[in-house]
Amino acid sequence: MMLAGAQIVDEQSVAYRPDMSGTVRPSASPSHAPTPASPLGTQGLRQTVAKIPNRDPVDIHFSNITCTVSLGINKVLPPHYLIEQSGCSVKNRGVKTEGQKQILHGVHGRLRPRQLIAIMGPSGAGKSTLLDVLSGYRISGVGGAVFINGRGRVLKKFKRMSCYIQQDDRLQGLLTVGENMMLAADLKLPTKLDKYEKGEVIEDILTNLGLYEHMNTSAAQLSGGQRKRLSIALELISNPLIMFLDEPTTGLDSSSCSNVVELCRSLAHQGRTIVCTVHQPSASLFALFDHVYVLAAGSCLYQGTTANLVPYLHQAGLPCPMYHNPADYIIELACGEYGEDKIEYLTNKAENGRDLSWFEEPEGIPSMEALRKQYPLSVLKEQDSGPAGEETSQSNQTSVLIKRGFKKAKRDSTMTHLRLVVNVVVGIMLGSLFIKAGNEGSRVIENYNLLFAILMHHMMSPMMLTILTFPSEMSILIKEHFNRWYSLGSYYISITLVDLPISIVSCLVFSIIVYTMSSQPLDVVRFLMFFAISLYTVLVAQSFGLMIGAVFNVVNGTFLGPALSVPMMMFAGFGVTLRDLPPYLYWGSYVSYLRYGLEGLIGAIYGLERPTLDCNQAKYCHYRYPRTFLKEVAMSPDMFWWDVLALTVFVFVLRTAAFLLLKWKLKAVR
């Protein structure tokens, strides 16, 4: 049985010893003991933070924030579409007819430190968009300014002190909680810390977040609330000062909701600024927030403390009915249930977020100038002395990601196990269908069909597997890359290297089965040539799949992959020989990697001056002499090394293109 905590370091670790019950407990200090009942003790969290250098809390001010998106082909949306989509007719106000839609309408606001802030509003009000803008995740179509401690936000520096946890938990489901945490620690904590020191940080965080007992549970098996807490725990490793959480309570039961919000509250009260979007919290959940920012159709209706919401509405002449949850009431107002004029009225009253009079101590809120004086540039210079990009070096990122990749590959039933099984099964099937066809002069055309079928297999399986699985990996990449875990370069090198041995083994197993069952010439050189061309085809197809998977979702990719492969097959020289291709289409044979694959396989089997074939199964064997056959299919046996070169260029070009597309995609989603 794997023992709790053992994964953080290793089984021989001196920092852990089993107690009488067999459960491993840390031996260092009593504060490390797992917290059984309430996972969210503030005391413990303080200890965690004390281990990591802390920075002064930050004051965020945003001014005149606008966000406009292009509607693409839906230049003008019909009004009924918008009403159906939102369930809240006020959304119409956000539409322009010139093919653009303004989501946020010049909102202002202030996010004070040590506060848990809720951004509330009806569905489609622009909560997530505002969070995207404030976290720096969305940059295109955004106007206005964000100030950090009185100075304009520099995104690179801001990202070093903040993190963004999106609505969908993007976790490595195949890794356990402990492994996920160790990986984050290896990427986000200084490399000079040894595994025991990192283990201590992880233990503290997991204990305080109530996840210590689940250390050996895989992330995919956690409940919704536990997954949310793990997402927070992963980001807490770098001790961010500002945390943005998009709908952390969505999909959770009321007790898990309170757990997560209480956790955020205790993290905020330690000196962080925590901003969450929430849909419609219950009265008790609402009371846990310190501060609330209410949006309706991209404008601010209220900004102030949670407790001040009721007096604010009372003063506005829209008193909250008795026994009514104020959070429900403001959402109803924001939805226009009490008339659309109320939205405009409240937006004007709140001055679209400029009015700070409903804050806890409005008179104590420092001006921008006072903040600049409080945090002079000389102090900022010291704080900004850390690394400009990710926390650890590229080589460390690559090696950690390679380790993660192999761990995942070992457990991945689709990418590894199924792939191996498919190669064995298809190999046996093809081998049985074309049994002993390789030596027989009367079955040369059959053997030719087999070589093409082999190419089809090497093209389709890796390409489709990549197209189907990469989009889900992509969402994790977007999150981790945005939160500065690693660079795209390190990630790309790691996935390339991790996949290589799996491709080699699958392809080798397949080649041995098919080659021997179909009685191809028993010659090591020919087999190696056959295997090399097969492997190259796999690598090209995989790179092609990666290009598609990087840009398109699963549905579009599943259509595009095979559709774009058809021309490759047409120009491969199978069916229509290269000689018979119309001159104006001959260029197609140069851009079809299958042509080089087929030529290479034929070169391996029938080239190298292969002697006359057997003719045991027929009276007359037309293709008994391999040269006759090669002439017929218009392929030269001497082109093998050119084919290898062409396929190498394909791998290199497609891999580079996939990298550039990934890079573009990471920017485009923002």
Ligand SMILES: Nc1ncnc2c1ncn2[C@@H]1O[C@H](COP(=O)(O)OP(=O)(O)OP(=O)(O)O)[C@@H](O)[C@H]1O
């Ligand atoms: N890229 C985009 N293109 C077109 N419309 C968009 C885009 N992004 C957001 N929107 C629209 O902007 C509006 C606000 O979206 P946003 O996701 O911010 O709302 P929300 O308040 O977070 O809603 P919910 O609570 O349902 O998640 C919605 O009508 C949404 O359809």
